[in-house]
Each structure stands twice: as structure tokens, then as C-alpha cells.
Amino acid sequence: MFHLKKKKLILKKMLSLLTILLFIILIVLNILDLLTTKYALNLGGREANPIARFFLLKLGFRGLVFFKILFFPIIVYLFLTLEISNSGLLFVNAIFVLILNHNFLTIKRLLTIRLLDGKLKKLSKKIK
Numbered sequence: 001m002f003h004l005k006k007k008k009l010i011l012k013k014m015l016s017l018l019t020i021l022l023f024i025i026l027i028v029l030n031i032l033d034l035l036t037t038k039y040a041l042n043l044g045g046r047e048a049n050p051i052a053r054f055f056l057l058k059l060g061f062r063g064l065v066f067f068k069i070l071f072f073p074i075i076v077y078l079f080l081t082l083e084i085s086n087s088g089l090l091f092v093n094a095i096f097v098l099i100l101n102h103n104f105l106t107i108k109r110l111l112t113i114r115l116l117d118g119k120l121k122k123l124s125k126k127i128k
Contacts, residue, residue, distance in 0.1 A: 022089040026075065029096035030068050036103035037064065043110035048102070 037047060038061060047053040047064070055063035079089060 018086050022086060022093060025093050029093060033096060033099055034068050036100060040103055040106050045106050045110055
């Protein structure tokens with residue numbers, strides 16, 4: 001009986017450690033999203049999320065940072081009040097991985113356009 005209680009306690013601690021790890025991953029993913037979004041914006045891209053775009057248009061990049069800072073406590077609150085499982089938190093992290101993938105593809109596309117534009121300008125100068 002005592003051994004079973006000890007196993008349950010260890011399992012609870014592991015789950016809470018897993019939860020902490022998932023939240024740390026969520027923070028890192030959000031920071032990466034912010035950085036890649038800034039880079040894409042500097043290359044001429046635009047914010048795809050309409051809510052984040054609103055903050056960006058009204059307050060500039062600081063508005064986007066504010067939106068990200070506001071987002072995290074909301075996720076924590078929902079996690080605690082709705083008793084969302086770690087799999088729900090893992091799902092949110094997976095969504096941010098997809099968002100980052102989109103950001104990287106957008107940056108690649110924008111850099112390719114810049115590179116091709118530069119090559120076309122050099123070619124047109126040679127032709128003239």
C-alpha cells in the first residue's frame with residue numbers, strides 16, 4: 001500500500017515537471033515566433049494573425065511584444081481553470097511549431113525574392 005502511494009506521488013511530480021517543461025517550451029516557441037516574425041517583417045512580410053496584426057498596426061513592434069506577453073498568462077489561466085491536460089498543452093506547442101515552420105518558409109520566400117530581384121537588377125544593368 002505504501003509503495004503504491006509513493007509511486008502515485010512520483011507520478012504526480014513527473015507530471016508537474018512535464019507541465020513545467022511544456023510551459024518552458026511554449027515560452028521558447030513564442031520568443032522564436034516573435035524573432036522570426038520581426039525578421040520577416042523587416043524583409044517586407046506581414047503578420048498573418050489578425051489579432052497580432054491589430055496590435056502591430058496600433059503600437060508597432062512593441063504592440064506585438066505586448067500581445068505575446070498578454071497571450072502567455074491567458075494560456076496559463078485556461079490551463080489551470082479548465083484543467084487542460086498536458087496533451088492539450090502539447091497540442092498548443094505543436095501549433096506553435098507549425099507557426100514557426102510557416103515563418104521560416106516565409107523568410108525563405110522573401111529572401112529568395114530579394115536575391116532574384118538583385119540578380120535581375122544586375123542583369124538589366126549589363127544589358128543597358
